[in-house]
Amino acid sequence: MPELATAGYTLKPPLKWAGGKRWQVPYLYPLWEQHSDCRLIEPFCGGLAVTLGLRPKQALLNDVNPHLINFYTWLKKGLHCRLEMKNEEAIFYAYRQRFNELLHAKNGQTREAASLFYYLNRTGYNGLCRFNSSGEFNVPFGRYKSITYVSDFLDYRKVFDCWEFTSRDFSVLKLGEADFVYADPPYDVEFTSYAKGGSTWDDQIRTAEWLVQHSGPVILVNQATPRIKALYRRLGFRLRYLDAPRRIS
Template identity: 30%
Template sequence: MKKKNLLVKPFVKWAGGKRQLLEDIEYFLPKGIKNYYEPFVGGGAVFLSMQFKNTTINDFNSELTNAYMVVKNNVEELIEVLRMHQNNNSSDYYYSVRAWDRNYEIDKKTDIERAARFIYLNKTGFNGLFRVNSQGQINVPYGSYKNPAIVNEDILRADSRYLNENNIKILNGDYAEALKGVQRGDFVYLDPPYAPVSEDKNSFVGYTLNGFGFEEQQRLLSIFDELTKKGVYAMMSNSSVPAIHDLYKKYAKTTAIVGATRNINSKSSGRNKVDEVIVMNYNYKNNEIIKD
C-alpha cells in the first residue's frame, strides 16, 4: 500500500467529524478496495486519512464542495485570500463577511473568494459549526478564539497535491445520485447526519437546510440494502440509538459499537462521550458480503 502523507487532513472543522474514529473505521475496512465512494463527505476526515487512489466524494453543501474544488485547482490564490482574512480578523469583520449571503454580495464573488469565506467562517465561528437559517444564510456566531488557525498552508498544499495526483471526483448533490456509478466490489462509506440521541431541540443533528429526519434514515437503509444486493461493500456510521439498531437489525451481526466525544451543543452537558455504531454489510474478517 502506498505510504500516506500525514499532512493530508481536513482543512475545515466539522461537527460529527470522524477523526476520533479513524482507527476503528480503518480496522473494519474491507480488503482490496479499488474504488471508494463517500457521499456525505463533510470535513473529509475519513477520505483524507485513507487516501485511496480512485475516489468519488459528494456533499449536498455547495459551499463545501466548492471549497474542495478550489483547494484542488486554485490553492495558492486561496491561501492569499485567507491570509487577508487572517490579517483582518475581528468580530466586526467576521459579521461583515458572514453578511455576504444576506446582502447578495456572495453572488458577485469568485469561487476562490467564496471558498476563502467558507473556510474563514468555519475557522472563526462558534465550535466550527456550519448552520443556516430558513433562508439558507449562515447564522453561526463569532467564536472569539484568541489565535484561530485560519490558514494552514502546509495542509492546504498537501490536500491539493493529493486531489490532483489521484483520481478524485468531487460531486455536489443528493447522496443517492453520487452512488449511481458504484459496481460490485467497490466500497461505500456513509456518514449521514446522525439520528438524534435525545429530543433536545438544541441538539445539532443535521447540516443542510432541510435536516435529515427519520424518513431520510429509512431511505438510506433502502440504499444500503441495494448496495448489499449489488455486491458493493458498505459501511455506515450513526448514533447508537434504538431507532437505528431497529432499522439495521438484519445487519446486527456485522454492527460494532464505538465511542466518541461530540461537541455539537452550546451547553457543556452536550459535550459528552456518546456511543456510535459502525454498520457493515460484510464480515470484515473474511471479507464476505452478507446475504439476505
C-alpha cells in the same frame, strides 16, 4: 496505528468540523486494507477526515452542502485565499454578510465564496456549519484565543487530483459493484440544520435502504438510538458499538 492511516494524517482536514471522524481511522483501516484498490465512496463526506486518513487512489466524495463541495473543488484547483483573515468579531460579521450576499446573488460557486467559507468555518462558533430557512449562513462568531489560518492550499491539489467531488442527493450516486462505501449521514439527533432543508427520519430510512442494495462493502456510522438499531438490524447489518469522543475535529 497502521502506516497508511498515519501517512494520511500528514495532510490534515482543512476545516474545523463538528463531529469529525478522524478518530475512527484506526478502526476502519483493517476493513479498508482488504479493499484498498477499490474506489472509496463517501455519500456524506463532511470534513474529509476519513478519506484523508485512508488516502484512497480514487474516491467519489459527495455532500448535500454545496458550499462545502465548492470549497473542496477550489482546493482541487489550488486555492489561494486573498482575504485578510483575522480573529475579529467585526471582520467575521462583515464576511458573513458578504458570503450571504454571494449566495443570494447565486455566486456561491466562486473562489471568493470558497475563501469566505473557509474563514467563517475557522472563525465561527465550534466549527458549526448551519443555515437558516432562507439558506443563509447564521453561525455566530467564535470565542477562540488564537486561530492559525492557511492561505495557500496547494498541498491539497495533488492529493485531490483523482478524487471526484459532487453535491447531490446520495440516492443518485452511481456506484460500481466493487466500490467501498463509508456512509456518515446526519445522526439521528435533534440538530438537522446542516444544510437548507435539513434531515428527517425519512432520510434515515432512505439512506439505510439505499446502502443495503449495494453489492460491495458498506460501513455506516450513526448514533445508536433504539430506532436506528432496529432499522439496521431489520435490514441485516452487523452492528458494532464504539464510544465516540465529543469534540470538534
